[in-house]
Amino acid sequence: MPQSNTAVPKPIPKQRFLREMKQNGFLYLLTLPGILFFFVFSYVPMGGLVIAFQDYSMRYGIFGSRFNGVDNFKFLFQTGDIWRVTGNTLFLNILFILFTTLMSVFLAVLFSEVRSRGFKRITQSISILPNFVSWTVIALFLDAFIDPTTGMLAKWLARMGYPVDFYANAAVWPTLLVFLRIWQGAGYGAIVYIATIVGIDPQIYEAADIDGATRLQKIFRITIPILKPTIILMTLFGVGRIFYGDFGMIYALVGDNSLLFKTTDVIDTYVYRMMRMLRNYGMSAATGMFQSVLGFLFIMVVNWLARKLEPDSALF
Amino acid sequence: MVCPLSELTQNPQRRRRGDAVLDTAVHTLILVFCVLCLIPFIVAVSASFSSERTLLREGYSLLPVAFTTAAYDMLFSTRQIVDSYKVSLFVTVFGTVLSMVVTAMMAYPLSVKKLRYRGAISFFAYFTMLFNGGLVPTYMLISKYLGMRDTLWCMIIPVLVNPWNLFLLRNFFSAIPGELHESARIDGANDVRILWQIILPVSLPALATVSLFYAVAYWNQWFNAMLYIEDASKFPLQYLIMKMLRNIELLKQMSSQAGFAVDMSALPTTTTKMATAMVTIGPIIIAYPFAQKYFTSGLIVGSVKG
Incomplete structure (x- = not known):
């Protein structure tokens, strides 16, 4: 917060601003392109949220379209679509957060128990690799496993007597998406936990050795408790974005296959379809606004709670 | 890494056996995860070098079926x-x-x-x-x-x-x-x-x-x-x-x-x-x-x- 300089009489704000510009003008100049970027591509679209209250037409644009009050929102809640997609978004995100965190911590503990540096380096590199593959490529990979006639997994399941038509059976997709999420992100997610484990004072383990602790005991009584603040922080990062579906993932994998919408359609894919397929810009913007406002309120509450319960884990 | 004092504690033999079991489990689990990470890449590489007809008939596999570079020829x-x-x-x-x-x-x-x-x-x-x-x-x-x-x-x-x-x-x-x-x-x-x-x-x-x-x-x-x-x-x-x-x-x-x-x-x-x-x-x-x-x-x- 601004502290008044004792050497000179307290200047009025305008003078203070000018003096600061004169002293550090170069540094402020450096920030200008970035500020301009955020202004144009983040703040201007916030103003564009008025589309949510318009019967927007591409021809008349944002300044010429007719305002229709809260009709878009009314309609949105009437159809009931919004509850389905919000439910899916929350459900999938909870599954993702839960299972990727579990798996990442598990992997991190496994890696920390490996003594051979070569083995550790190579296997860790392999486990991170899927993180750098785009979801479009993963969707192609997935085809090789779940295609009804040629896919390896689909064929194997059929042989076992459990034929599953993955591209028509919405019920299996939450599980499938969780597996893909773990495949893609668990190794990468483990990095931050591995870093925390590396930072643990070795004397703690030595003391446990003297007391005759087994390695399993050391894992459960030392390593995991020390990881707790990191786990909470990473979970909060995820929870803070719980209203945002992973469009890149879901749309690349599911696309416009309406047979799977029941379990996979999230707010973001719904907003996209509403805009591109139905060209209902007002409704789409209203849905987006619903998401942004809810997401914002939610992250504020989460952060407030975190600061109360575990101040080290607060996001900001 | 290993503290010499730890060898003074009771039952070192049993602990070493427990360690060996844990080590094996840790290495196996990591290897399994890495294999699962790599399999999709291997299947995709193999498919890209397979003949379309055979692939459609026999399905995807870990190794190319009827090796050919036709897909790459066509692509490029x-x-x-x-x-x-x-x-x-x-x-x-x-x-x-x-x-x-x-x-x-x-x-x-x-x-x-x-x-x-x-x-x-x-x-x-x-x-x-x-x-x-x-x-x-x-x-x-x-x-x-x-x-x-x-x-x-x-x-x-x-x-x-x-x-x-x-x-x-x-x-x-x-x-x-x-x-x-x-x-x-x-x-x-x-x-x-x-x-x-x-x-x-x-x-x-x-x-x-x-x-x-x-x-x-x-x-x-x-x-x-x-x-x-x-x-x-x-x-x-x-x-x-x-x-x-x-x-x-x-x-x-x-x-x-x-x-x-x-x-x-x-x-x-x-x-x-x-x-x-x-x-x-x-x-x-x-x-x-x-x-x-x-x-x-x-x-x-x-x-x-x-």
């Missing part, structure tokens, strides 16, 4: 893949450079403690991570009001600065000891020289890390292409794959472009898709062993907290 005889490769390369190289310049320019002042308004500017950027206008206003802005439709710019400018990367880099800069600035200032260096001759050189690993994050993001990007690009000669690779996933039409067009006899049953659609995937992840796989250490170190040093 089209203009599309070359065009898309050029687009992806341009967007990645040019985008990364531009993003780095703007991000570093903004991140450095935000790390300078004497700057009066740095808190306000940080908040200006941080707030965009908490709240946004959503898809429709952004879409209207870019396509209707900025006229970026069907230009390569629409894949770079709207994603120029990633706030996450901005704060990552700012945290790196903040971690540079203040004495370094001070001694330079006492020697009479101004802000320009401090940044250019002191801060940037000592931050090279950090700059490399953030560049890699940007480069991967640009290379893997397809969303903006899907929204704003209709001209096929401007499709980046990832969007080409997206198109292939969704419609077989594109593959037909490509093969007619390549002058293949259009015998639908012989058209290597599945294997060509896999070949395209291979060509697309090629640069990542090649750069990976060199770049990997930056990805790991980058995440560790700059945990983002506003």
Whole structure:
């Protein structure tokens, strides 16, 4: 917060601003392109949220379209679509957060128990690799496993007597998406936990050795408790974005296959379809606004709670 | 690692056996996970070298069935893949450079403690991570009001600065000891020289890390292409794959472009898709062993907290 300089009489704000510009003008100049970027591509679209209250037409644009009050929102809640997609978004995100965190911590503990540096380096590199593959490529990979006639997994399941038509059976997709999420992100997610484990004072383990602790005991009584603040922080990062579906993932994998919408359609894919397929810009913007406002309120509450319960884990 | 004192504790034999069991379990589990990580890559490579007919009849497998390079021959005889490769390369190289310049320019002042308004500017950027206008206003802005439709710019400018990367880099800069600035200032260096001759050189690993994050993001990007690009000669690779996933039409067009006899049953659609995937992840796989250490170190040093 601004502290008044004792050497000179307290200047009025305008003078203070000018003096600061004169002293550090170069540094402020450096920030200008970035500020301009955020202004144009983040703040201007916030103003564009008025589309949510318009019967927007591409021809008349944002300044010429007719305002229709809260009709878009009314309609949105009437159809009931919004509850389905919000439910899916929350459900999938909870599954993702839960299972990727579990798996990442598990992997991190496994890696920390490996003594051979070569083995550790190579296997860790392999486990991170899927993180750098785009979801479009993963969707192609997935085809090789779940295609009804040629896919390896689909064929194997059929042989076992459990034929599953993955591209028509919405019920299996939450599980499938969780597996893909773990495949893609668990190794990468483990990095931050591995870093925390590396930072643990070795004397703690030595003391446990003297007391005759087994390695399993050391894992459960030392390593995991020390990881707790990191786990909470990473979970909060995820929870803070719980209203945002992973469009890149879901749309690349599911696309416009309406047979799977029941379990996979999230707010973001719904907003996209509403805009591109139905060209209902007002409704789409209203849905987006619903998401942004809810997401914002939610992250504020989460952060407030975190600061109360575990101040080290607060996001900001 | 092993403390000599620990051998004094009771029952060393039983503990060593327990250790051996744990070691075996740990190594096995890690190996299983790594094999699962690699299998999809192996299956895709094999499929891309398989004959279409045999693959459709016998299904995917770990090894190529009836080895052939037909899919790659077909792929590289089209203009599309070359065009898309050029687009992806341009967007990645040019985008990364531009993003780095703007991000570093903004991140450095935000790390300078004497700057009066740095808190306000940080908040200006941080707030965009908490709240946004959503898809429709952004879409209207870019396509209707900025006229970026069907230009390569629409894949770079709207994603120029990633706030996450901005704060990552700012945290790196903040971690540079203040004495370094001070001694330079006492020697009479101004802000320009401090940044250019002191801060940037000592931050090279950090700059490399953030560049890699940007480069991967640009290379893997397809969303903006899907929204704003209709001209096929401007499709980046990832969007080409997206198109292939969704419609077989594109593959037909490509093969007619390549002058293949259009015998639908012989058209290597599945294997060509896999070949395209291979060509697309090629640069990542090649750069990976060199770049990997930056990805790991980058995440560790700059945990983002506003």
